[in-house]
Amino acid sequence: MSITAIPIESTLSIRLTAHPMQRAGAFALALLAANGRLRAMKHPEELTPEEIRFANEVMTADLEATVNAADSKQPGGFWLGISYMFWPNCPINTTNRKKLGRDELRARLHQWRDLPETETLLEAPCVLCERQACGWYGKVDIPLAASTSHRNTTIPGHEGIALCRGCLLSFYALPYACEISGGRAAVVHSWDDRFLARVTGRQAKRMLGRASLTSTSASSSPSYPRERRVIEALRGYEENLTDGVELLVFTNSNKEQEITIQSLDQPLAEWISKSAHGPHAVGWSYLCRTHHTEKKPGIAKLAENLFYNPQYVISAAVSYTRRLIEETSHVPGESPVLTETCFSYATKVLMLTETDSAEIRKLAHKIAEEVSGDFSELKKYLQAQKQARTLKEWLRRKSVDITLRSRAREPFVNERQWLLLFDSEERNYLHRDLLFLGVLAKVHELSPEWRDDPDTRRELEETLDSGDTDIDNDEE
Structure with a gap:
């Protein structure tokens, strides 16, 4: 040639x-x-x-x-x-x-x-x-x-x-x-050139600083450090994100060649980015708190779900709030903000339609009005809500009681709401979880005597701190 x-x-x-x-x-x-x-x-x-x-x-x-x-x-x-x-x-x-x-x-x-x-x-x-x-x-x-x-x-x-x-x-x-750890290199990629320039530039600055280190070995790292870095990069990005984000983890060594690619689709990546600003900034902190476990800080478990199980994000919030009510007999003070954050996540990421969201909220408000006057009634709903069968029975009894009591022309549960809760295939759980959160948010509004103060639970404060993986601390 x-x-x-x-x-x-x-x-x-x-x-x-x-x-x-x-x-x-x-x-x-x-x-x-x-x-x-x-x-x-x-x-x-x-x-x-x-x-x-x-x-x-x-x-x-x-x-x-x-x-x-x-x-x-x-x-x-x-x-x-x-x-x-x-x-x-x-x-x-x-x-x-x-x-x-x-x-x-x-x-x-x-x-x-x-x-x-x-x-x-x-x-x-x-x-x-x-x-x-x-x-x-x-x-x-x-x-x-x-x-x-x-x-x-x-x-x-x-x-x-x-x-x-x-x-x-x-x-x-x-x-x-690349971020180097655990014998692997991790690089963040996006087809959005502006975001790629920002995240790559900051990582390259860190690598220039590390070039004088003795070796590539690292001390023990927190759970899901790579995923957390991607999330912190997104939350530090203030421009509109035009594409999704990929995390590529690989090695080219002679011992093994391997690559794994995990993606955040554009709607999810954009939602994460916008969660750092505006009405859901506090809700993000509460969402981290709901993911806290004895073995993992909340930000780590949330990062895991966002990357690998995005459908579990809202169910984690439901499990957390249900446990708090059972332990304290109070409606968590986070409920209104957390509920709005979860509804936003459901519509922006999980593609819940605005029409279906409105139907779920409408039924949630009706339930809250029925149970807010008596804490024992709220407990009955909370118990019934744990299973589809018991929730069906509770809604039927409540519908009959309301009809006999007020002869209301509008049914307590309309046909669309019933289908959303019990006949929408794999999304039934999502709709019932959102209904649960919607009920608590409205009860929080109607019954202030049942509220608790989320800031008094100081044992969970560390779950709100993601500073050890903050990708945006570098000075320009």
Whole structure:
């Protein structure tokens, strides 16, 4: 295959592609080009060749510290440890590394990473951006790619994946966009470029600060730290979110290649983002409190549900409030705010229609008016509400009593409400949970003597503190 040598400045640029890791790496490269300053950070496609060269020099300088480290646990060994995860068998971590002198290690590093004055271009397109490729690459340079020795996966004579220099450097910058823990790298990705720029830039700033650490080993971390970081990033983002968010957890080491991807769809990601501001900011704190367990702080359990069981978020709030009523014989003071937050979550995330929401609220208000005068009546409803069968019986008896007592023309429970509670397939539980919360919120309004003060339960205060995973504490 013919090749062409041309000045590198004519081809050295970054173009975002459809590869999430390349995109995240490109934004990390932009932060490096801005010398770690978020406010000076450009869009990757706006970087000049000089800025790209500077970013590559920063990465090379970080790796150069490894030539003086005997292993990844020694001073300067941070990026050596990273290299085993991202670039196995690269020039700085070969199996005979300990036999090589510092000067030879340094020379091999620069041969691998330095950009030449001219660039040899193949007459083949980059597989990601379709510009002319500069070489063939594999597992050593691209996470999760096949080794270049696996010729059976390519055209005979080709030694891997064709990449241009811009895409290659984006992959080299990927570790700066990652949170490293537990032998895995985690990167946050979104097709919303503004959000990706923000979260990647902040993570790259942290990685620049960690480059001087002794090793990549970390102390014990809280539950679901990666998921919590994504949530805190969303809650610190004040612009409109135009797409969902992905959490990619992976390793490219020789021992194993693995990746898991967990997504937050756009409606859920946007709801989380908006929960930090406006009417649901306090409700979010209460929602964290409802997820508290003896083994997990509330923010950790909430993060778990948001990522893996979003349908359980409201049921956790119901379990919490029911337990408090049984223990204290008071309606929790959180009820009104928590109820509005859960209804918002149901409509924005779980796609409950506004019409169905209004029907559930309407019935909840009727029930509250019936039970608010007598706490024993409230307890009867709370007991009946635990099972569909007993709730049906309670609603039927109450309907008959009201009809005989007032001869009301409008039924206590209309046909649509009945279908929502008992004949809407897998959403029955959601509707009954919302009804329960709606009843408590209205009872809280009608019977102030039954209220308690949520701020007196100080044993749960730690569940409101997510500061140890706050992604937005970095100063710009």
